[in-house]
Amino acid sequence: MKKYILTFLSFVLFSFSTLAREEAVNIYAVPRDMPKREIINEWGQKVKLSSFKGNFVLLMVWSRNCVPCIKELDNINSFVNKIKDDNIKVIMLSPNTEWTTAEEQRNFVTKFKAPDLDLYTDVDGKLAEDLGIFTSPHTVLINTKGQEIGRIRGAAEWDDDKVIKYIRNLKEQHG
Numbered sequence: 589m590k591k592y593i594l595t596f597l598s599f600v601l602f603s604f605s606t607l608a609r610e611e612a613v614n615i616y617a618v619p620r621d622m623p624k625r626e627i628i629n630e631w632g633q634k635v636k637l638s639s640f641k642g643n644f645v646l647l648m649v650w651s652r653n654c655v656p657c658i659k660e661l662d663n664i665n666s667f668v669n670k671i672k673d674d675n676i677k678v679i680m681l682s683p684n685t686e687w688t689t690a691e692e693q694r695n696f697v698t699k700f701k702a703p704d705l706d707l708y709t710d711v712d713g714k715l716a717e718d719l720g721i722f723t724s725p726h727t728v729l730i731n732t733k734g735q736e737i738g739r740i741r742g743a744a745e746w747d748d749d750k751v752i753k754y755i756r757n758l759k760e761q762h763g
Contacts, residue, residue: 612741615758619735623718627681627708630690635708638734643677644759645730649710649721652686652696656743657725662701667746669704675732676759677706681716684709729758737762 626634637647648664650657668678680697687693693707710716719728719736727740737758745751 612744613738614741615729615738615762616736619731619733619737619762622730622734622736623715625711625715625718627679627710627715628684630694630707632690637679637730640677640679640730641734642732643675644732644763645677645679645728646755647679647681647728647730649681649716649719649724649726649728651682651724652693654724658700660725660743660746661697661705663744663746665697665702665704667752670747670752671755674756674759676755679708680705681708681710683713683716684711685713729762732759732763 622637624636624638626636629635637645652658664678664680671678682693687696687709690707690709693709697703697705697707716722716726721728723741725743727744728736729738729740731737
C-alpha cells in the first residue's frame with residue numbers, strides 16, 4: 589500500500605513541477621520599454637540597460653540569500669559558456685545591499701563554480717522594484733532593441749540543450 593501511495597505522490601509532484609515550469613515562462617504579445625534606471629558593474633561604473641542594445645539580454649535577478657539562485661549558479665555559468673558566440677548577454681543582478689565589495693560578490697559566485705558570470709548590482713533594489721520583481725530567481729528577457737519581451741520566473745536548467753535551443757529560438761523570433 590505504501591508503495592502505491594509513494595508512486596501516486598511522485599506522479600502528482602512530477603506533474604505539478606512540469607506545469608510549474610511551463611507556467612513560469614511568460615512571453616508578451618507586445619514588447620515593453622525598460623526602465624532607464626542605472627545598475628553598477630563590478631568595477632563600480634554606472635550602466636544603463638540601453639547600453640546593451642544589439643545583444644539579446646537575459647537579466648537574471650538573483651540574491652545570495654536565495655537557495656534556488658545559488659544552486660543554479662554553476663548551471664548558468666555553463667550556459668554562458670555554451671552561448672558566448674550567440675550574441676546573447678547574461679547579466680547577473682543582485683541587490684547592492686547584499687555585498688560590502690565587488691570582490692566579495694566575485695568570490696561568492698566563484699565559490700559556487702560560476703567564475704565567468706558578469707556581475708552587476710541594483711542600487712537599493714530599485715530596478716527590480718521598477719520591474720515589479722520581488723522574488724528571485726527571476727529572468728527578464730530583453731530583445732536587441734532594448735525592450736522586454738518576457739520573463740521566466742524561478743530557476744531553470746540553463747545548460748540543458750532544450751533550454752539553450754529555446755533561448756536561441758526566442759532570440760531569432762524576437763530579435
